[in-house]
Amino acid sequence: MWQHRRARRDGGEAAPGQVRFDAADWAWEFLRRNADYAADWRRSVPRHPPCLTLMDGTRLLQLPRRFPLAEKWGLLAFADPVLAAREAPVFWHARALKRAVRLRALPPREGDKEPPNLLADFRVERHAVIDADGRVLVLLKGRGVHVAVQLHDLRVLTRRFRPAFELERLSDLADQTELLKRLQRFMVSGTAPPETSVFGGDERLRQALLALDESLNGKTYRQIATTIFGAKMVAEDWQGPSQFLKDRTRRLVAKGTELMKGGYRDLLG
Template sequence: MSHHRRARRDAGEAASGQVCFDAADWAWEFLRRNADYAADWRRSVPRRLPCLALTDGTQLLRLPRRFPQAEKWGLLAFSDPAVAARDAPVLWHARALKRVARLKALPAREGDEEPPNVLADFKVERHAVIDADGQPLVLLKGRGIHVAVELHDLPVLTRRFRPVFELERLSELAAQTELLKRLQRFMVKETAPPETSFLGADERLRQALLALDESMNGKTYRQIATAIFGAKMVADEWQGPSQFLKDRTRRLVAKGTDLMRGGYRDLLG
């Protein structure tokens, strides 16, 4: 299967609910189509770093050094652009993610009403990264949302702890409260439909991604519109007095191109 056919499949499945993408997944889908990113990845050494699985299932990656070229794209380390967001972890840098929960682990106290926590209490996908300075970051993903947690202490990765979440400034209160609510939901097994990533934007992002793929594949605007909206709608409206469908298709191509060239960072909450 070609890159573009696979990309169209991935985008279509995400929007239809077969695959649940969060905002960070969508950001990766646009970034991995960037030819300059792919060239930097090909020049990187090593291209792939091995992950270890902790006993609780958390995937752990220890970075031997910083990767400035990857950081340029908002990543801690390079991810293979041929691999879709649902098939491999993408290790976003905390600075790129904008909103990060900060956790300080304290020892359990006798008489506490709640038992101490472990990472496995978060019943979602967990990827931990220890950067070159020994700073751990845990990326939690599930139910169409993601949360990044900066840890002060390495032992948190394998030991029980009493969590204390830090707030650097009062202006962070609303954003940090939302992150903590997400973390709380991660601690409960849920069977409800996943939360929409943000403002119901998945359909618009899917269309922009498809428009980008078709454009990169050399298709005309009409062919792009047919791939997105269907042959009947294009046959009915393309030659009509209204320019709505043509304008919408052009905007989708422009939006997809902008997201690929750097706008993907705006998707990272």
């Protein structure tokens, strides 16, 4: 099947030194294997929305209209399922991302202790989208995590500003504090340790993705287990009294299938 042929370029098999996937990347890897999504993408116009790169490296997509069929999948516009995460920007809808920082840009003023900011001060990958209503959403991606930032002003994309962060409800304080700490770390150069995935670690996601790929290709549970755990472990444990390896393989196939069919949204929370 087409999904498996394109699945080998995922972040679960990244070599040392490559950029680590964040939860949004993993969500895309599972979604792009969904045959119904691929069918909707093939019917979409345009299939490849024009994306610009600003001088500071920010990838920018401006949408002339809404794309309801893409929104059904949690996206503002369709992304090509042939392309793995990080090969092309994927523009998630704010509703799918669930948690976002709301930033209001104030004009710089003399006498401030801190200099005004630029979007490029966040020294990570930046994907910005202007939707059909002129609203701006920026997804900042780096160090194994992402932060969605909703902007009130288009000028923030290219001009200096004083950031003012908005809090709608006191109940949002804990989540917003966590996101703001991530933003602060994004402004620090150098290497920082990657943060923990929301799904219990990238290794489990990688195994679920491999199990899904093998299942989509019609492999048996034993063949799937051999791909994930190696022939030696399978030869030693498969026919033994313990059902642990068989049960674990079944659970990984079930989890991969669940994530492909809609559970990928939980990774974005």
